[in-house]
Amino acid sequence: MKKLIIILTAAVMAVSCSDNLESLNENIKDPAAVSGESLFSSAQKQLADQIVTPNVNLNNNRLWVQYWQETTYTDESNYDQVTRPIPGNHWRELYRDVLKDLDEAAKFIEATDNPLTNDVKQNKLAIIEIMSIYAWSNLVETYGDVPYSEALDINNVLPKYDDGLTIYKDLISRITSAINSMDDSKGSFVANDKIDKIYNGDVSKWMKFGNSLKLRMGIMLADVDAGLSQSTVESAFTSGVFSSNADNGSYMYSANAPNNNPVNDNLVLSGRNDYVAAATIVDIMNNLEDPRRAAYFELHEGEYVGGAIGEAATYANHSHVGDRIKDPTEPGVLLSYVEVEFLLAEAAARGYNVGGTAEDHYNAGITASFDYWNISGVSDYLANPDVDYTSALAASTSNPAWKMVIGTQAYLGLYNRTFAPYLSVRRLDYPILTEPSEAQTGFPVRYTYPVTEQTLNGANYEAASNAIGGDAPETQLFWDKFYTFDF
Numbered sequence: 001m002k003k004l005i006i007i008l009t010a011a012v013m014a015v016s017c018s019d020n021l022e023s024l025n026e027n028i029k030d031p032a033a034v035s036g037e038s039l040f041s042s043a044q045k046q047l048a049d050q051i052v053t054p055n056v057n058l059n060n061n062r063l064w065v066q067y068w069q070e071t072t073y074t075d076e077s078n079y080d081q082v083t084r085p086i087p088g089n090h091w092r093e094l095y096r097d098v099l100k101d102l103d104e105a106a107k108f109i110e111a112t113d114n115p116l117t118n119d120v121k122q123n124k125l126a127i128i129e130i131m132s133i134y135a136w137s138n139l140v141e142t143y144g145d146v147p148y149s150e151a152l153d154i155n156n157v158l159p160k161y162d163d164g165l166t167i168y169k170d171l172i173s174r175i176t177s178a179i180n181s182m183d184d185s186k187g188s189f190v191a192n193d194k195i196d197k198i199y200n201g202d203v204s205k206w207m208k209f210g211n212s213l214k215l216r217m218g219i220m221l222a223d224v225d226a227g228l229s230q231s232t233v234e235s236a237f238t239s240g241v242f243s244s245n246a247d248n249g250s251y252m253y254s255a256n257a258p259n260n261n262p263v264n265d266n267l268v269l270s271g272r273n274d275y276v277a278a279a280t281i282v283d284i285m286n287n288l289e290d291p292r293r294a295a296y297f298e299l300h301e302g303e304y305v306g307g308a309i310g311e312a313a314t315y316a317n318h319s320h321v322g323d324r325i326k327d328p329t330e331p332g333v334l335l336s337y338v339e340v341e342f343l344l345a346e347a348a349a350r351g352y353n354v355g356g357t358a359e360d361h362y363n364a365g366i367t368a369s370f371d372y373w374n375i376s377g378v379s380d381y382l383a384n385p386d387v388d389y390t391s392a393l394a395a396s397t398s399n400p401a402w403k404m405v406i407g408t409q410a411y412l413g414l415y416n417r418t419f420a421p422y423l424s425v426r427r428l429d430y431p432i433l434t435e436p437s438e439a440q441t442g443f444p445v446r447y448t449y450p451v452t453e454q455t456l457n458g459a460n461y462e463a464a465s466n467a468i469g470g471d472a473p474e475t476q477l478f479w480d481k482f483y484t485f486d487f
Contacts, residue, residue, distance in 0.1 A: 036108030043101035048251035050093045052332035053262035061418035066280035069307030088450035123188035129178040144468040161464035179210040212241045223481040242337040250331035260328035276318035282306030295373040310436025341365030342410035349402040359389040369413035435487035444473035
């Protein structure tokens with residue numbers, strides 16, 4: 001079997017000379033010791049870590065959507081994508097450590113002929129495909145046009161960039177095929193073998209995950225291709241999306257490093273006090289007297305106090321991140337029932353047939369969030385005139401009115417997630433965020449392309465940059481048709 005080679009594509013970021021280029025082609029994985037299953041397991045953890053981490057070198061979305069505020073270094077909350085090469089690091093993690101390993105895992109499993117496991121091979125391949133589509137969709141939603149059709153070819157070190165919308169439509173076709181190929185009467189990865197740390201090989205749950213991801217992808221196209229959006233969403237709903245918090249697609253972390261939740265690494269084991277609650281979310285929740293504050297944050301002198309956006313917040317004078325969030329075993333959520341219900345609320349508001357009204361799904365999303373955080377009082381909260389769907393709709397200043405209502409509660413319900421609220425805020429443009437005190441750009445509606453793409457893959461980078469309207473943080477992507485912030 002051919003030895004594994006780390007791919008040199010646009011995904012490889014830390015390269016500046018020919019010697020470094022050659023080093024990437026060294027044989028660093030031996031298939032005699034590395035199985036397709038272990039590659040899948042590694043890719044799954046790398047993906048979860050990258051989506052969950054608050055490390056300022058890797059993922060600043062909690063800062064950008066103004067859940068948290070920094071105490072010492074404020075570049076990231078002021079939208080700096082240059083000082084720390086976040087775009088390049090995210091690109092590298094997903095291409096090299098997730099997609100390439102998943103690609104090799106699929107090849108190994110496909111090539112394995114074992115009478116004892118052949119009957120579950122297709123389910124394994126479908127699960128790998130769903131994980132790959134999750135990563136691919138994230139890249140498109142984050143950057144726009146990206147290398148796709150040529151990206152995982154080890155013989156092509158200068159891959160072209162494909163059109164983002166074209167990729168997205170292909171991903172929807174791929175995920176539909178993957179789900180349809182699954183048989184939940186058969187197994188997949190061996191349960192309790194620590195290979196699949198999300199669903200422990202449960203095929204029926206992976207099918208729900210696939211449909212829920214398909215639902216999200218369908219909604220993302222609502223303002224660019226309404227017909228495809230509706231058919232995709234309704235197909236996903238009919239096939240079976242998440243129906244409770246028990247369905248959540250969450251990576252199961254352990255108590256000890258290196259398998260603990262990255263939030264625990266960065267907020268506890270680091271010994272640092274780099275973050276406090278952000279004023280934006282705290283002010284919204286204070287105005288609503290939201291009971292979830294007790295789970296999200298710690299009280300400061302009997303109150304919930306958020307740090308001013310973009311300014312260095314004194315750690316001792318503000319509310320801190322809640323204890324549960326810092327627990328080493330807190331699951332890393334990739335896709336949740338809370339998110340699904342708010343997506344269904346949006347779908348219903350757009351007139352799609354998803355088994356209930358927008359209000360039904362809106363209320364279900366809020367209730368699911370309260371349940372997830374073990375918070376009581378949801379009935380009283382839903383009766384609050386500023387939360388009640390009908391009265392909130394009447395008071396809304398957005399057009400259409402449901403965008404502000406659903407967008408605000410989705411934002412609150414998706415707390416401590418990273419890319420999910422970043423998607424929601426960009427798509428719905430609510431709640432209105434605060435301009436950081438020293439903002440270096442407008443609100444970053446996309447990650448810029450990695451700097452090394454300009455130097456190593458210049459011609460293809462230039463073509464992609466021109467195609468999307470310029471490689472700037474403010475360039476709205478094909479699915480992002482509106483913008484309501486005043487900065």
